[in-house]
Structure formats: C-alpha cells, structure tokens
Amino acid sequence: MIAEPTRVLVVDLNNFARYPTVAVGYLAALLRQAGIGVEVFSPLRFGVPGVAREPRETRARGLLRRLNYELEARPGPVATLARAARVRAPGESRRRARLLDRFERALDAGYDAVLVSTYLMYHPLCVAIGARCRDRGVPLLLGGSYFSQEEVGAAWLDVPGLVGLVGGEVEPHLADLVRAAAGGEDLARFPGVSTPGGGRGPACPPLRDLDRLPFPDYSDFPWDSYPDRIVPMITGRGCGWGACTFCSDVTSTVGRTFRSRSPGNVIEELAHQARRHDAELFTFVDLKLNSDLSVWEALLGRFQGAVPGGQWIGAVHVGARQPNGLGRRELEAARAAGMVRITTGLESGSQRVLDLMRKGADLGESGRFLRDASAAGLSVRVTMIHGFPGERAEDVVASALLLERHRRHIERVSLNRCQLTIGPPLLSRLRALPDGPSDVVDLRVDPRAAQASHRYLPADDPEYRRATRRLLDAVSAINRRPISPSARRFEGVM
Template sequence: MAAAPAPVALIAVFVNVLVIDLNNFGHYPTIGLGYLVAALRSEGIMTSVLSPLALGVAFNDREPRPTWTNRLENRIYHSTRPTLVAGRRMLTRMRVAWATRTRRRIVREASRLVAGVDVVLVSSYLEHRDVCGAIGRSAQAQGVPMIVGGQAFTDPAIAAQWLELPGLAVLVGAESEPFVAELVKTTIEGGDLSAFPGAWLPDGRRGPAPVPLTSLDEIPFPDYDDFPWNRYERPIIPMLAARGCSHGVCAFCSDVLAANGRGFRPRRAAAVLQEMEHQAERYQTSRFLFVDLKLNGDLDLWRGLHDGIPTRIPDAQWAGAVHVDGRTDNGLGLDDLRAARCAGLVRLTTGVESGSAAVLQRMHKGTDLDRTAGFLERAKSAGISVRVTLITGYPEEGADDLEATVGFVRSHRDRMDRVQVNRFAMQIGTEVHRDLIRNGSAFPDIRSYQDDPLVGVVRLRSDTGRASSWRRAHRALLTEVDAINERPLSPCARAFEGYI
C-alpha cells in the first residue's frame, strides 16, 4: 500500500532544487508537480516550489458566466468568416501580451531564487517556451542548470523546438517520478543524462524511449505543502485514480500521446481511498477533483470509490470525468450514479463532442447518442450536475451535422448544467493527423496543411465551416449554449464551478 510522502534516504544532503510551476490553475495545486516534489523529498532532497498564484498572477476562469464581452469574444473566436480572422488574431496577440506581462513576475522571482539552489526544474506547457527561456538565461548566468519537463515532449518534432533554450541541461518527456531524484543528482555531477528515459539533450543525444509506469501505487502521494492554499477560494485536492484512457482511440485526442497518457493503468481503489484520507487530513479539506481522462474506465476502481468513500471520508465532495462508451455495463447505470451521489459525487463532465452520428464515427468516439441521452437523464435523476464538451469544425463537418448538434443540445438542455464549445484544432501526432498524412484525399475540405511543432498543432486551410448554412447553425448553437450557461449551478455543484 502506498505510503505518505516522507524523507527516507539521503541521496545528497546539500542538494537544493527549485521547482517552478508555470501551470497556473488557480483553484487547486498542480498534481504533476505534487508528484515530483514528493519523489524528490522522499529521497531527502531539499525542494521549494514557486507557484504563479503565490505571486498574485491572475488565473484563467475555465467556466466564465456569459456576459456581453465574452459572448462577443466567443463569436469572434469561433467565427470562420475571413473578415473576422484578423480580429481573432488580434485577440490572441492581446492574450499573449497580457500573459507575457504577468509572467514577468514569475521570471523576476525565479531569478531571485535561483541564486540559492543547485538545480532549477520547470514544469511547462508548450505556451511557456519564452518564459522558460528567460528563466534559463537567468539560471545560466548564475551557473545553475535547468531541467524542463512536460507532457508533450514525447514527440521528437516538438521536443526539437526546445533544445536551444539557454541554460537547458535536459528536456524530459516521461513519467519521471521513479528517477527524478537521480536525474537531479546526475545533472549536478555533470553525468550522462542520456541514460534517462524520455531525455532530450541539447547536443542531440536522447535517452531510451520511456515505458509507461505500471506500479502507480508505489509512487509517494503528491506533496502540496508549498502551494498557496491561503489563496484558493475553495481549496480542492486534485486526485488521479488512473493514468491513460481505457478507450484510447478518439482520432482527435492528444491526451493519450502525453507522457502520462499512454496506456490505461488504473490504481487500486484501496490505494486511492488511502490517499484521499491522507490528503484530507493534511490539507483540511474534503473536496476532491479527479483529473482522470475518465473515471469509469475500470469498473472495479469506479465502484470501489463510490462504495468506499462514504466510510473513509464521510463528508467528501468530488467531481470528475466519465466516458459514455458502448460497453454493456459502463458503470453509468442509475444504481451506480445514485451510489456515487450518496458518496459525495456532485459533478461530472463528459465529451458529447457532436450531435451527428456521422461525425462521431469519424472521430472514433465510441459513443452512441441514445446512450448519452440516457446517461444525461439518469445523472439528473441521481442529482448529479453534468457538464458536456462539444467540438465544432471537425474535418468534413457539414451544416446538417452541426444542425444535429443544435438539435441534441436543445432536446437535452434541461439535463446539461454547463456546455463548453471548442473549436477543432488538429494536434500533431493524433490519429486524425496521421490519417491526413496517409490519405489526404479522404479530407476534401482541407486544401493545405502545415505542422507547427512549436505549439504542437497542424495549421489547416480548410473549407469546413465556410458555408453560410454552417455559420447559421453555429450561431444557433452558441445561442443555445449561452442560455444553458447563464443558469446558476446547484449549491453543491457550485463548489466545483470553473474547476473542470
């Protein structure tokens, strides 16, 4: 059974690591950083964490209530009219400029803290490359090596864009908890970093391909001690019951390509429950957000949670994501949902993505609209708030497909508490990207494309969404979605508003 994080062996008594978190979620600690900090401290390495929220850096609201300003911004963001593309690019530049200004505080504080450490370890998304470069320059000037890690660095083309960062000792795209302490020690000693899985070195060498971890219950529980708990409006503990996805074949999904998303690996329910007990006592909150891709991938785990939580954490409130897949028993029957609600489950999110069966088939989504409708009805009956996601502009989506999505949302609007509409963006390495490379003639709407590994996307010139009938349907969809999102959430679900 997994043990709580505690120093057990001194690799190097005088090693001091600064871990920089660039993922400013705002509502709860970053779970990946919590795992790394626990792994380092369990080996006796002195570790401090720099979190953007602790410096007062504003975070992005993931579920803003509709106002006239964000309605306008949303229309511009989703518009396919050539005349509004320039407006969308201007909004993007404004966001980047704002983010750059706020991130200067992080760089300044990092530069100050670097002077007292042996290694800087940065957790980064692709959007943070410039910030990592600024931190690296400061670290290099002070003779401190920098290690950068991220989920997207499993892709060679993406990793190659980062190898010229100043001060970079090694770039890592792997589940590094088992070896991060040894990686830090080897970096300080100037040893061979190409021996580590998922390592990319500035001189062109690389480590062996990382193998997905299977012994997840042996990893120390995440350590969130250094995160700014006093700044969280409603403190919530992030949890991970499994890594990867049991479905794992959605054509558009890049999550299954990420360092911790490859292969489905559930934990034992007993270990997850033990972690929940430990973290609830340590951080004095009984709210939990499961960041799994889907909680119902392993039914023994799913049922072990909703059966075990009431006796282990009686006042727990929790939320997570599920997949309404085609299994005869997918764990989302009325009895399961009622049991989960009695165990404190207040909110679920699920990917509907489209109301068109043809589009769902092209996505390899593995869902059936009738089953999804049944799930929405059962969840409402059980008293669970449901958020759904939609994707518009998928290759070859026609006006009739989008009208079907409008019809589905309209028919089930009373069973959805929140709807997030996402504009399709093709990610490098996904199944739909590979299909486009193999057989471009299967995508007649796509006139040309170009990979952009700097941000991990494929730039498309496409006719999808250009027809006036498609645009009318899209406006109708956004109007329906706004009406849903204007409604207040139930009091119990409100604790997780903006967190999913």
C-alpha cells in the same frame, strides 16, 4: 567532509488558480523521499494566476465566443492581428515581469538545479527562466505532459541553460537524473530525456505499478490563495477507451496506455490528503474515471468512509459498450457518495460524426445518461467539438438539437473548435495525405505548440454558418443558467 544534500527549485508553469498541480506534487514527494531538498515556485503565490477556465457566462462572453469562432475559422492577417491583441492582454506583461523578478530572487537561495514543469504555451517564459539559470550557472531540466512527442520536444531544445528535456514517466530514476544534472553529467543515458547536444536516452515505457509511487506532496502550494481547498486526485493514467482520433490526452506523456491504481491505494490517498490539508473537496483529473470499474465502484461505496461529508467531481466516458458503470443506480450511488458534478465528452449530436471520431458512443445511450445523471442530482458538464473534418451543416444542426433537447439536463457546455494537435491520428493522417482536394486547407504545423492552424472549407458554407450560430445560441442559453447550489464550490474548476 560530508557532502551537502542536493537542493532543487521546482517551478510550476501549469499553475492553476484553483488547486495544486498533480505532476509537481509527485515530483516533490519523490525527490524528498530520495533525500533531495525541494522548494516549489508557484506563480500563484506571487499573485500570478494561470489561464482562467470557464468563467461565469455573460452576454458579452457569448458574443466573444462568436467572435473567436469567426477569427479561428479564418486564418489570415486580420485574424492574426486580432489574436496578437488578445495575447497582449492587459496586465500580462506586468505579471510576467513580476514572475521573473520573483524567480530571480528565489535563485539567490542557491540551488543545484532548477526543474520546470510546463505547458507548451509558456515557451517564451521558459526561455526567460532558462536565460537566468544559464547566467547563474544553474542547470535547468524541463518537463511536461507534451514532451513525449519527439517532434515537439525537439522544438524546445533551444531553451537557454537547458541540460535535459524530459518527456516520460521518469519516476523510477528521477532522483538519479536530478543528481546527475546537478553534477554536470551528460543526461542522454536516461530514459525519456533529450539533451540540447542532440543526445536522446532510450524510450521511457509507461509506468506499470502505480501503487508503488508515494502520494503526491501538495504541502508547498499556496493553499490560502485558492478560493476553496480542493485536492486533485488521479486514480489511473490513460483512458480505458483510448481510441478517439482527435484525442491528445492519450498521446500525452502519461496518457499513453491505460493503467490503474488499486481501489485500496486510491481510498487510502483520499483519507491521507483530507487529513493533511483539512480538505473535503476533491477533483479527479482522470481522463475517464470509469475506465476501471473496480475503482469507480470503490469511490461510490467508500468515498464517504474516507472523507466524511466530502464532495467530488470527475470526468467519465459514456461508451456504448456495457457495462459502463453509468446506469441510473450507479449515478444515484455516485451522488450519494458526494459526487456533485460529472463531465463527459459529448462531442457531437451526429452519430455519423461520432463514428468518424471513433468516439465509441451511441446517442441513445448518451441521452439516457444525461437524463439519469441530472435526475440523480448531478450537475452535468459536457464538452463538444465543432469543425471536425467531415462535419457538415446538418451535423452541426444535430449538435444544436441535442443541446436544445437536453437543455434541462445539462448545466455547462464547453464548445471547442476542433484542434489539430501533434500526436493523435487525426493530424497525422491529414499530414500524410498527398496534396489534393481536401476539406482541411492551409495546414500549418507549429511543433513548439504542438498545434496545426488550418481552415475547414465546409465552414464557409452559409448553411454551416447558420447552423453554427444556432449551436452557439444553444451553448449560451445553457451556460447562462445558474449552477446547482450543490456544485457551486466547483464552478469553473471542471
């Protein structure tokens, strides 16, 4: 008798309503390459969108941002209640019920294993999915970008039906892992895998030869549900700078250490995906697209050859170290190559705070970049951090001033309260501090979410609060401006 080929269902809980998920594209391609049958369960197909990113700015949104700041700066019963009210957003429980109902129906098709790729905020959903897998006797594998942190992974091992939690770049042995899961074997021998029984495979080293991977397969995504056909691309893993003390991107599963694909392999994929999906819009999800200058230069010189008339966006790090690939001429070349929007982590207008962050940035160089990128016709988006330990009222004023001064050069600002996350040195250092005077108090670590709630004492200073209001005003003033027509198709994407 010939054995039936293994069939699996891959569930995408990174679900983003604008383009497919890179991880799921890789999983599907690798499994199919190994002869395993794959179906992808994308919640968007059933009208369940992911978290909305940067919707259009309105006066009400500006006010909401203020309110959020007030709440987040003050952990306590009122803030907890208000946050709970936000979590129970209208329609949320209906969408969840629909998703679980569809998932149950999907299980009727009979799979040998279910693979879920998830963000940490979906723990309750994973528990519900797991319970359904357990009831049907289908083994569940969970993976995602944050499970490489041991403390975080350990807090997820209670998901029902789970046979293995995956926190590594498991591409080389993915097919064996899935077959072993389907066959009911113990998975603790596989690198990067933990099991509910307390087993733990050896460490899973970062993947070196990225050119050997197949191109991600996005054919299962609900292309008709996206407002535009945008294809995600990743040219390398990790960040060429990699030193910022707050950055959980470089402690996430694939972020650890920088590795790049070759320019030729990247250009080949661009042409392939454009053909395959009849697409001309690309978003590069690299943490720092100018990490490997040979790849960055290949995009400037060869993107249009691969995708004639195409457009693209990406994030760069404006480091003080030269060359950073972001001179006036290169920015003009990027625009000519179809780049329409560029994102960078500006983080602070205070050089002192940037140095505390180990951002590797110089305010003079950042200002020059903002002017040149905008003059080149690029829509500039920046991210900023508020409440970084050590930040004082004058630093917040400096951030507001930086935005005010560059109002004409910046089109969107994403301002974030400093997050303390498991992985980066910032939180590890705070946790290692002996009890005693510190600016950061009421530290409560939630390993399941990889976050630590906290209170930043200087934020109670009236001067600091005044400075924060000025910063929020500067953010709102920029975000209310209409986006450049050339970048409009990417609004809200990054």
